[in-house]
Amino acid sequence: MSASPRVAANNAPARKKQLALVIDLNVCVGCHACVTSCKEWNTSGSAGPLVDQNAYGANPTGTFFNRVQTFEVGTFPNTQTVHFPKSCLHCEDPPCVPVCPTGASYKRPEDGIVLVDYDKCIGCKYCAWACPYGAREIDEDRKVMTKCTLCVDRIYDKNLAPEDRKPACVKACPTNARLFGDIHDPSSEAAVAIRERGGYALMPEWETQPANHYLPRKITEIIAQVERES
């Protein structure tokens, strides 16, 4: 057969770009550097300000695009602590977008980033209801819905050095647990990681096709396999 996959791929229409994060659960240490760097960049960038309430009081709360949660799996003494960063997954079929009554929520055709136009948002919160992941947070001061922008005001900035044109969380991660790239480009670091290291999506049951993927922990995989076999 002369028609190699490479030729077929070249003849296929140009793939649409889909930027995304790939999060490596093997190396995330739960330091929250991605949380604070996200807040720092975005509160002063085009997505901001991300307002806090009661910031210096007993119960501080506020708007964040990114959270790091912690889970424990297994039975003592064979337990694993898994730190789990969580932000908007930039779904390829985002359920938050069609429900928006004003068109403030949209998915960019050019790179697949899901964004909110803060000048059009009426703060009805329906998009947050329509996101199974709880990725959106309303800004209680500005009264508009906010969410991860994949640092859209940073990744294309020609004034930054090329190696800095990445989301703030990716740059801040001390263990390189966050990979960034076009998952539709098979040669990108993100796509290679998904393909070769079993990258998976969250809540596949709702068919939202999240663009962000997670790399499973090798050690929990091995333990789970041993448990299955025993």
Added chain:
Amino acid sequence: MHPAFSVILFTTLAGAAQGLVVAIAVAGLAGAVLPPTFVLTSLGVAFVVLMLGLVASTFHLGRPERAWRAVLMWRTSWLSREVIVLPAFIAVVALWLLLAWTGAAQGLVPLLMIAALVLSALLWVCTAMIYACLKFIQEWAHPLTLVNYVLLGLASGLLLAAALGSLTGAGAFALAAAQWGLGFTVLGAITRIASLVRNAGIRHASTLQSATGIRGNNLRQTSMGMSAGAFNTREFFHGKPLWLVKRIKHAFLVLAFVVPVLLLALALSTGASAWLLLAFVVQYVGLIAERWFFFAQARHPQNLYYQVVS
């Protein structure tokens, strides 16, 4: 979900007004001769109640001054469709009220009645589909959501129509409305209980396992990543103890269905209009509890990520 009072008030008020308008329109189209005072009073009440509902709904918005933008995405958004249909329905009721008041252009009234019926039906569809289209909120994603919005709205509106009819000298209409109201209250009780039974047996498709993809047994959260809560912990949890939620369920079953049925039976046997008014008021209170429970019972999958503060 956290029940928002703005939405509870809007859906119950609009439902009652829609039922009331449907009752007069159907009676009018069926050829019933209704006393002008009754028609004028009823349309006036419907208009005021709809405006109250509209005002209540704007309290749900962070930026009500931009509410006009919500008409733009009607191709994809049920909320957008509702934002278009509601003012159209109010406009038809207002025009009908104006004609009833001035006595002008009576030839238009049958057309307005048909328009009111169609728009009222569309409004019920839009309101219910806002909830029923969210497939991962499994308590809502079912045809019974639509059925209940329609039947409970009709029951409430018919009881209001019966009360207004008996207070303004439309005795024959009031009797018929009370009988139909009784029927729809019983029917609504059956379908609402059916949805309670269905929701009690739901197996939620999302689990902590599918939400995180972490393999292995005995998976549990040890930290949600913040200590003092966030939008995610305020908007999607009702925060009330289980016993209170159960009591509100029992309260709505008694107030929206049992008591109104008894009061309607009393009204139909004695002919006293006070019982009709009381039946409507008690049922309305019951429907507020019903709507509160409708929101509180819905378990959003995002709650899986927000279980433990530390």
